[in-house]
Amino acid sequence: MGTDAINQTLGLAQKLNIFGDESWQERLVSPLFDTETRTEIKLELLFEGIDFTDQTVLDVGAGNGIYSLFAVCAGADRIVALEPAGDGSNGINVNGVRTVAESVETIEVVSEPLQNFKSNEQFDIVIMRNVINHLDEDATRDLLTDPTAHQRYQDIFGHLGDLTADDATIVITDSSRNNYLRFLGERNPFIGSRDWPIHQAPEVWATLLSHQGFAVRDIRWRSTLSLLGPVGKRLFSNRLVSHLTSSNFILIMDRMRSDDRMIGESSPDE
Numbered sequence: 001m002g003t004d005a006i007n008q009t010l011g012l013a014q015k016l017n018i019f020g021d022e023s024w025q026e027r028l029v030s031p032l033f034d035t036e037t038r039t040e041i042k043l044e045l046l047f048e049g050i051d052f053t054d055q056t057v058l059d060v061g062a063g064n065g066i067y068s069l070f071a072v073c074a075g076a077d078r079i080v081a082l083e084p085a086g087d088g089s090n091g092i093n094v095n096g097v098r099t100v101a102e103s104v105e106t107i108e109v110v111s112e113p114l115q116n117f118k119s120n121e122q123f124d125i126v127i128m129r130n131v132i133n134h135l136d137e138d139a140t141r142d143l144l145t146d147p148t149a150h151q152r153y154q155d156i157f158g159h160l161g162d163l164t165a166d167d168a169t170i171v172i173t174d175s176s177r178n179n180y181l182r183f184l185g186e187r188n189p190f191i192g193s194r195d196w197p198i199h200q201a202p203e204v205w206a207t208l209l210s211h212q213g214f215a216v217r218d219i220r221w222r223s224t225l226s227l228l229g230p231v232g233k234r235l236f237s238n239r240l241v242s243h244l245t246s247s248n249f250i251l252i253m254d255r256m257r258s259d260d261r262m263i264g265e266s267s268p269d270e
């Protein structure tokens, strides 16, 4: 993947001083590898196989702006970064994306939640890194059991569907609530005090989004240990290690062309 784009992103991020919102679990590996190395690995795992050239990008819950910045460096035409400082923004440098946008004119920051964001644009790539479950945390909790919660996400994804182009790609990350060491609670050093009920497995999100015409391209797994340099990335980015540590997944979905879509409703028990 674009090593030049990653290097450029890291150089600009350092210059603009937007780093600084890593979790303590990630910092656990810091004596061995610095923030830049860990960010490099995150970018590689996240965007492998995604071509940003001449694309328009919606970065939902843009945080410190590093992913919008990468999109620019990888050749995107224009980025709209939504950052409402909403749920999940504790400890996140949400001003980072504003600092980035002051220096990069192709990034526009909008302080609205996705649900309220109105646009006539249809984006080619949507980035939702660690944000999908925060869009409506209460609904995430009961997504599989409560039809109302289920409908709330159907509505959000219906709106997202209106904002995406034919053939659009969506990159989603979250932690699955399925974790082999979940019973350890706070005693698990890779996880700490994670609020598991506000997370869902990738298949749950994929099923909901399939009703908006999105089809799964890939589900990849990552763990805190993936950030232990290139060897860590190679050895520990798999389903088993992920389920024993942080349960991080990367879900890549592509939108089918409108002629091929069968948009429909789903029910929680699907």
Ligand SMILES: C[S@@+](CC[C@H](N)C(=O)[O-])C[C@H]1O[C@@H](n2cnc3c(N)ncnc32)[C@H](O)[C@@H]1O
Residues within 6 Å of the ligand: 060, 061, 062, 063, 064, 082, 083, 084, 085, 086, 087, 088, 089, 092, 094, 112, 113, 114, 115, 128, 129, 130, 131, 134, 135, 136
């Ligand atoms: C855990 S942070 C992730 C930030 C960034 N994407 C990253 O990976 O570093 C969750 C982000 O989602 C944003 N957020 C919460 N609710 C949102 C909503 N309804 N629409 C858009 N963004 C939202 C928060 O403001 C926060 O920045």
